Amino acid sequence: MPVLGLLQLIELQKLDLRYRELKLRLSEIPDQLRVIIRKRNELEAATKAAEDQVRTAELRINELEAAISALDAENVRLRQQSTLVKKNEEYQAMMTSIENNKRKTDEIENELLAEFDALETRRLEAASAKRENDSSISALKLEYDDVVAFRESLEKETASLEADRPNHFNGIPREMLAKYERLLAGKRNRLPCAPAKGGACGNCHMQLVEQVLCDMQKRGFAECDNCQSFVYPDEE
Numbered sequence: 001m002p003v004l005g006l007l008q009l010i011e012l013q014k015l016d017l018r019y020r021e022l023k024l025r026l027s028e029i030p031d032q033l034r035v036i037i038r039k040r041n042e043l044e045a046a047t048k049a050a051e052d053q054v055r056t057a058e059l060r061i062n063e064l065e066a067a068i069s070a071l072d073a074e075n076v077r078l079r080q081q082s083t084l085v086k087k088n089e090e091y092q093a094m095m096t097s098i099e100n101n102k103r104k105t106d107e108i109e110n111e112l113l114a115e116f117d118a119l120e121t122r123r124l125e126a127a128s129a130k131r132e133n134d135s136s137i138s139a140l141k142l143e144y145d146d147v148v149a150f151r152e153s154l155e156k157e158t159a160s161l162e163a164d165r166p167n168h169f170n171g172i173p174r175e176m177l178a179k180y181e182r183l184l185a186g187k188r189n190r191l192p193c194a195p196a197k198g199g200a201c202g203n204c205h206m207q208l209v210e211q212v213l214c215d216m217q218k219r220g221f222a223e224c225d226n227c228q229s230f231v232y233p234d235e236e
Helices: 006-082 088-169 174-184 210-219
Strands: 193-197 230-233
Touching: 006 088, 006 174, 006 193, 006 230, 174 230, 210 230
Parallel strands: 193 230
Antiparallel strands: none
């Protein structure tokens, strides 16, 4: 059975390990939030891209309609001028221009019909993308808020452990506490206090020498000759 002083040290270790776990979890949260923000930005960009395709199609339709209007206006001007020309060559040239403009108008109108069909498709796709992406963005916002709330709860518990830690010093000899602090500040996975299981240190898992085992039986604890952690008999 661990002796008084070590019992308090074991309880302090539980607090410190929990604190270490909380700090590790807190260190991971910024990356979590960045991933959520990146996903949201990607969804917003996808929605904008779909809406941009609609605007591009609308602009193209406006350009084609303007081209048709310009050709129609040109033909009206040519017909008016044709009544005034006296030379047959000039008249024929105007008629040829009018026919060319009509042919161009037919080609543009065919393209315009195709653009109208494409515009309708793009509008449907953009509306569908917006619905789906808005839904996903709402879910991401909830996830973001949950992570932020979780971070706040971790910070609250961390602050509570920090405030409560000095209360666990009572009953621990100063020298023992100082060594515990050094061990705790060492390797990240080191246990300053570990049970001896099957004659081996519960921290480094090295077999304890006979003298350490004898000291542990006499004093209730000893120090591992390999990792220097406090070792005590495994109650099991």
